Amino acid sequence: AQFRSVGLQEVRLQEVEGGDAKGANVLGVLRGPGTEVLVLCAHHDTAQDSPGAYGSGGGVGLLIESARALARGGERPRTLVFVSLDGREPLLGGRGGLGARAYVQSLGRQAQDVVGVLVVDRAGRKGLPTALETPAYPDPLRPGGVVVAPEGLVRAAVLGGSLAGVRVVRSFALEEAET
Numbered sequence: 001a002q003f004r005s006v007g008l009q010e011v012r013l014q015e016v017e018g019g020d021a022k023g024a025n026v027l028g029v030l031r032g033p034g035t036e037v038l039v040l041c042a043h044h045d046t047a048q049d050s051p052g053a054y055g056s057g058g059g060v061g062l063l064i065e066s067a068r069a070l071a072r073g074g075e076r077p078r079t080l081v082f083v084s085l086d087g088r089e090p091l092l093g094g095r096g097g098l099g100a101r102a103y104v105q106s107l108g109r110q111a112q113d114v115v116g117v118l119v120v121d122r123a124g125r126k127g128l129p130t131a132l133e134t135p136a137y138p139d140p141l142r143p144g145g146v147v148v149a150p151e152g153l154v155r156a157a158v159l160g161g162s163l164a165g166v167r168v169v170r171s172f173a174l175e176e177a178e179t
Helices: 057-074 098-111 151-163 172-178
Strands: 011-018 021-032 039-045 077-086 112-119 130-135 166-172
Touching: 011 098, 021 057, 039 057, 039 098, 039 172, 057 077, 057 112, 057 130, 077 098, 098 112, 112 151, 130 151, 151 166
Parallel strands: 039 077, 039 112, 130 166
Antiparallel strands: 011 021, 021 077, 112 130
């Protein structure tokens, strides 16, 4: 409902399942011309046995507000996909990243159109900077190659946070390229 209310199109739930875990990713789209796609993510689950509901609730809030601002901005050079991931945190000693893997697997041939992925974590968490993760992932056009978000985009996001009084640090997630 929040994605729709800020102007995202094609809002839908994507089932996430693995082992005993079940959940859903929430996706929304802002269409741009051409085929290029930029994916912006946060996760809405929290660590097992967490004393509160905070895992990356701040990241989801940032995702929603970014969508609101970008939807108002009119024309954009590429399609933006906003994804609130489930299953990021490991459950019962298992692997995390369940929602991210489900999303990537759902892309099929559209994976070749993804020009970058930015993942926001720890947004609004007291005493810690907001983390902007730039996961590397296999390049569908160059076997053996990897793709990461363009450096200029990452710098702009870090600078934007700074101008808003928020400390944003880049966090590399190179292990994602192996999955």
